Amino acid sequence: xxxxxxxxxxxxxxxxxxxxxxxxxxxxxxxxxxxxxxxxxxxxxxxxxxxxxxxxxxxxxxxxxxxxxxxxxxxxxxxxxxxxxxxxxxxxxxxxxxxxxxxxxxxxxxxxxxxxxxxxxxxxxxxxxxxxxxxxxxxxxxxxxxxxxxxxxxxxxxxxxxxxxxxxxxxxxxxxxxxxxxxxxxxxxxxxxxxxxxxxxxxxxxxxxxxxxxxxxxxxxxxxxxxxxxxxxxxxxxxxxxxxxxxxxxxxxxxxxxxxxxxxxxxxxxxxxxxxxxxxxxxxx
Ligand code: URA
Numbered sequence: 001x002x003x004x005x006x007x008x009x010x011x012x013x014x015x016x017x018x019x020x021x022x023x024x025x026x027x028x029x030x031x032x033x034x035x036x037x038x039x040x041x042x043x044x045x046x047x048x049x050x051x052x053x054x055x056x057x058x059x060x061x062x063x064x065x066x067x068x069x070x071x072x073x074x075x076x077x078x079x080x081x082x083x084x085x086x087x088x089x090x091x092x093x094x095x096x097x098x099x100x101x102x103x104x105x106x107x108x109x110x111x112x113x114x115x116x117x118x119x120x121x122x123x124x125x126x127x128x129x130x131x132x133x134x135x136x137x138x139x140x141x142x143x144x145x146x147x148x149x150x151x152x153x154x155x156x157x158x159x160x161x162x163x164x165x166x167x168x169x170x171x172x173x174x175x176x177x178x179x180x181x182x183x184x185x186x187x188x189x190x191x192x193x194x195x196x197x198x199x200x201x202x203x204x205x206x207x208x209x210x211x212x213x214x215x216x217x218x219x220x221x222x223x224x225x226x227x228x229x230x231x232x233x234x235x236x237x238x239x240x241x242x243x244x245x246x247x248x249x250x251x252x253x254x255x256x257x258x259x260x261x262x263x264x265x266x267x268x269x270x271x272x273x274x275x276x277x278x279x280x281x282x283x284x285x
Pocket of ligand 1: 129144145
């Protein structure tokens with residue numbers, strides 16, 4: 001996919017500069033692939049290729065970002081938080097590329113990979129955690145560590161998977177985080193990082209249009225509901241986010257430390273499943 005003029009302007013407005021050589025190189029990579037791939041797969045690849053080219057250039061310092069030697073000492077120039085209106089123009093591949101190229105906060109200086117999210121584009125479930133940890137940063141995929149394994153088991157218990165395929169939408173989850181980059185040392189996200197990254201999440205919701213959102217832990221709740229209330233006070237009922245039903249539950253990392261609350265988490269999953277079933281019955285896809 002080549003970004004059209006409007007999308008290019010939006011990306012640049014967000015502080016994501018599209019240097020002509022990077023774009024040209026990305027296009028050439030895509031053209032090579034077009035010989036063997038067609039349709040949407042190429043669209044996704046082109047956005048990814050553009051992002052990868054930008055990332056590669058950032059790593060070697062050819063676009064003004066620090067090279068590996070200066071990575072920690074000098075953070076790349078900050079962009080302002082992406083204005084939500086700018087993101088509104090982006091489709092899924094362009095949004096993924098925008099996340100991959102983001103320098104909106106200092107976390108870009110220490111990340112290995114951005115973590116956009118994983119799952120089927122048609123998933124009816126959207127599961128939102130806090131931020132990538134060390135393993136997620138390395139893998140570029142959310143929830144791959146111990147907490148992720150627990151999450152997968154919990155979802156499987158209600159017959160839901162993160163599989164990236166065309167399976168039954170009601171049994172597919174898209175899993176992502178509030179922050180797309182790892183806070184060093186797994187520290188908590190700062191309010192500024194949440195504020196800058198939240199528009200990406202909002203756009204993900206707008207594009208995915210999940211029928212149920214499951215917010216795990218206090219940072220997901222703060223970002224999605226703007227509430228500082230403890231999870232224990234917010235769980236057990238259905239909230240709304242951008243008009244979509246949202247259920248609050250404990251973060252799986254918390255559940256690893258507090259297994260006694262797993263029974264409550266199970267109740268939350270059941271509530272989410274019932275809420276989804278009711279939403280689909282009211283308005284079939
Ligand atoms: N914790 C999270 O909130 N997200 C991850 O991706 C991993 C651990």
